[in-house]
Amino acid sequence: MDVADATTVGWAAPGTYLHRLTEAARDELRAMAPRRRAEPGDVLIHQGALEHHVILLHGGISKVTALTSDGAEALLAIRVGGDLVGEMSALNDRPRSATVTACTPLAYSVIRRPHLQTFLARHPAAALALAGMVADRLRWANQFRVEFTAYPAKVRVARVLVKMALAYGRRTPAGLEIGFELTQSELASLCGAAEVTVQKALRDFRHDGAIVTGYRTVTVTNLDTLRKAADLHGAL
Template identity: 25%
Template sequence: MRSESTITETLQQEVLVAAIDPTHRDHAPRPPSTDEVPGKEISHIANCSNCPMRQFCMGDNLDDSETVRLASVIHNWRMVRRGDALYRDGDTFHSLYPLRSGAFKTVVTNQNGCEQVSGFYFTGDTLGLDGICTSRHGCNAIALEDSAVCVIPFRLLEALCREMPSLQRHLHRMLSSEIVRGSGVMLLLASLCADRRVASFLLDISTRQHSRGYSRRELSLRMTRQDIGSYLGIKLETVSRTLSRFQGDGLIRVQGRTVTLLDPDTLDCI
């Protein structure tokens, strides 16, 4: 087992290298962009002490010294413009990306080349967990709006987990939540009608939003209706008709991409 001093020396070396070569901070390949110019995208030093989302990426059971040690491996945070990819299917896995602000969708491509939205991620969620299994990412992570992510090199996080059981438990909880989420999506697609799929989707967004301190009733849907349909396994037109019907029944109010839940209890019984 590596000693605490050994891990500290490793972190110090990483920070030194990062200071000399800023590109070393995040080894994950960046997708090419037609409007990208040198220096246009800037990585910022992460400051975990004043981040309201730190309990989601760090956990809420770390003491002060453990929080400082974990913060030392979060080298920076970076902006990802709307429509750009944080990583793509097949990219080598290097880091986890807690979402400081904004929203992402993950997209998978089947053997026939058809794309399907496999998940939506919001402030406080962590992207990149899919790469742990094979050391390569298995989907495209696309920003739904201008977003900011922290960069946590996974090999340094692993080293800390060996010394900090509370951090390791938090990582296990994140992995378990991904399994539970995947099982829930499978159930949603396998056994529910279109109305129930849309209702469950809205209620899930409500629950996730509320857990992060936002409104339970007023939902800001950054994804398109087509994205929702792809995720739920139904057509775009079906999503639009279902939302219109829910609004006509007085269950929701739709204003552009803002959906207000007027009667969540009835929506839950559909």
């Protein structure tokens, strides 16, 4: 199923919180609060806000960003249907550490912390799944820091493109189109590279026939070639 088709059908991508739950727990959590809709650019969570609910994404794609000490916006992660966001403030009673913004039309629900706590007490396996999700996100962040220092910028750009194409790609006659608008500055932020470096890497990948680019879109046309550039050939 294409991510772009997920807004109205309650799709849960592998690795998301909903995907980790039993069918009964998944249905209960989905029915816990009324669904809302957001359009691209709508902010679901504001960095620094003193609030403690979580947001369950039923479909669509959102991005997680944070302001750095020099005022720049850093892209931290992409979240899709089935993901839970805002869990850190719900767990540790601290202000929001990041902003969550809709990248595509999406469906979501707001789950208040007392309701989440009751749900987790009633479903111990769901509490373990939440802990596992938080651990996986921490592991991803640690891996990102390792790759930031261990690999050249061009390799990091290729790795991010491979991961996003496999996780969020929409199959088209040309290849896997990353299913949301992604600016070069956002891609640079996610890769930990300068924007001019990302521009050069994309130009090289286009020349090698690995990708084609359009206005804020990237389509992976040769996944094997991009995997080789990412030093991932045969690893995925």
